[in-house]
Amino acid sequence: MKTDTNQMKSLYEDNGYLSAIHVLDQTEMEQEHQKTELNCKEYTQYNLHNIHMEHEWAMNLASHPNLLQEITAVLGPNVILLDSRFICKYSSSDVPQKEDIVPYVAWHQDIKSWGFEGGSVASVWLAFDDVDTENGVLQVIPGSHKQGVLEHRIAKIPGNMLPSNLEIPKHLVNVEDAVECPLKAGQVSVHDGLTLHANEPNMSDDRKCGFVICYIPTTAYPVKDAECPRTFPASVLVDGTDKFQNFQNNAPKFFKKTF
Ligand SMILES: O=C(O)CCC(=O)C(=O)O
Ligand code: NI
Numbered sequence: 057m058k059t060d061t062n063q064m065k066s067l068y069e070d071n072g073y074l075s076a077i078h079v080l081d082q083t084e085m086e087q088e089h090q091k092t093e094l095n096c097k098e099y100t101q102y103n104l105h106n107i108h109m110e111h112e113w114a115m116n117l118a119s120h121p122n123l124l125q126e127i128t129a130v131l132g133p134n135v136i137l138l139d140s141r142f143i144c145k146y147s148s149s150d151v152p153q154k155e156d157i158v159p160y161v162a163w164h165q166d167i168k169s170w171g172f173e174g175g176s177v178a179s180v181w182l183a184f185d186d187v188d189t190e191n192g193v194l195q196v197i198p199g200s201h202k203q204g205v206l207e208h209r210i211a212k213i214p215g216n217m218l219p220s221n222l223e224i225p226k227h228l229v230n231v232e233d234a235v236e237c238p239l240k241a242g243q244v245s246v247h248d249g250l251t252l253h254a255n256e257p258n259m260s261d262d263r264k265c266g267f268v269i270c271y272i273p274t275t276a277y278p279v280k281d282a283e284c285p286r287t288f289p290a291s292v293l294v295d296g297t298d299k300f301q302n303f304q305n306n307a308p309k310f311f312k313k314t315f
Contacts, residue, residue: 061129068130072201072251075237077244079122085184085242087113094142094184094265104142106290108269112310114140118269119294121314123180126246127271127295131178134274134296136303138170138177138288143217144265145192145258157215158257160192162223166270167249168208169220171286174302175276177249183239184265191260194237194245194253197230201250215257224252239266277302 068074090113093104108115117123118137127135145159166179187193211223229252237245247253258264274296278286291303295315298305307313 061125064126064129068246068248071198073196073198073237073245073247073253074126074130075196075245076239077126077246078240078242079120079126079182079244080117080242082242084120090117090184094144106140107142108137108140108292109290109306109308112308114267115292115308115311117182117267119292119311119314123182123244123269124295126244127178127180130246131176131271131273132296134298135294136272136274136276136298136305137290137292137294138270138272138303139290140267140269142265143268144263146263147258147261159215159217160213160257161218161255162211162213162216163226163229163252163254164208164218164222164224165205165250165252166247167205168222169218170249170270170272171279171281171284172249172272172276173279175273177276178271179247179249180267180269180271181237181239181245181247182267182269183241183243184267185263186241187237187239187264187266189236189238191262191264192256192258193239194247194255195234196237196245196247197233197252198235200230200233200252201248203250205250206252217255272303274298274300274302 108118118140170177206224206228208222211221292307293305
C-alpha cells in the first residue's frame with residue numbers, strides 16, 4: 057500500500073525522519089554485481105564512497121524511482137544527489153578490531169558535516185541486510201530537528217566511524233527519547249540533516265550493510281567555511297530541474313535520465 061505523499065511529508069516535518077519504507081524487492085537487492093562489490097571487508101567498513109560515479113548499479117539504486125518518490129515527497133520536485141557511501145559493519149570476529157575498539161557512530165546531526173543553507177539535507181539509509189537491535193540499528197530522536205544545529209566536539213570514546221570523529225556531548229542528547237529504526241533488506245529510513253541520530257556497534261555474527269545516500273533540494277547552497285573547505289565532486293541532479301545551479305551536475309555518462 058502506498059502511503060500518501062502529503063501524509064509522508066507531514067510525518068517527516070513533525071518527526072524529522074521516516075522509517076521502514078519499502079523501496080526495493082528481494083531480486084533487486086540480490087544483484088550479483090552488488091554482492092561482488094560489497095564483498096571486500098577491509099574496504100567496506102565505512103567506505104566505497106561515491107561509487108555511484110563509477111558503477112551504474114550504484115547510480116541506479118541512488119536514483120531508483122521508488123526512492124525518488126519518497127525523496128521528492130519530503131524535499132520537493134527538484135533534487136540533487138549529493139553523496140553516497142556504504143556503511144558495513146561486520147561482526148567483530150570477522151574483522152579484527154584494533155585494540156578491541158568496536159566501531160559505532162556517535163550522536164550527531166548530518167548538517168554539521170555539510171554546512172548548507174537554503175534547504176535541508178535528507179539522508180537515506182538503504183538496508184542491504186535486515187537491521188535490528190542486535191546488529192546496530194539507527195537510532196533517532198523524534199522532533200530533534202527543531203532544535204537547530206547543536207554543539208559538536210571530538211568524540212570521547214574511540215571507534216566513532218564518522219569521518220569527522222565528531223559527537224554531540226551527552227548532556228545535549230535526550231537518549232531516553234531515542235527511537236530505533238529497524239529495517240528489512242530493501243527498506244529505507246530517511247532523516248533530516250538536523251535530526252539527532254547515532255548507531256550502536258554490531259553485536260551479531262552477521263554483516264550489517266547499508267547504502268547511505270544524501271539528497272538536497274536545488275535551493276540549498278553551501279556556506280563557505282575557510283577552515284573546512286568543502287567540494288562536491290559527486291553531485292548529480294536526479295529529479296526535476298535546477299534553476300539555481302549552486303552545485304555542478306556531475307552526472308556520469310551511464311546515468312539514464314528519466315525526468
Ligand atoms: O549507519 C550508521 O552507522 C550511521 C549512519 C548515519 O549517520 C547516517 O546515515 O547519517
Ligand atoms: Ni549521520
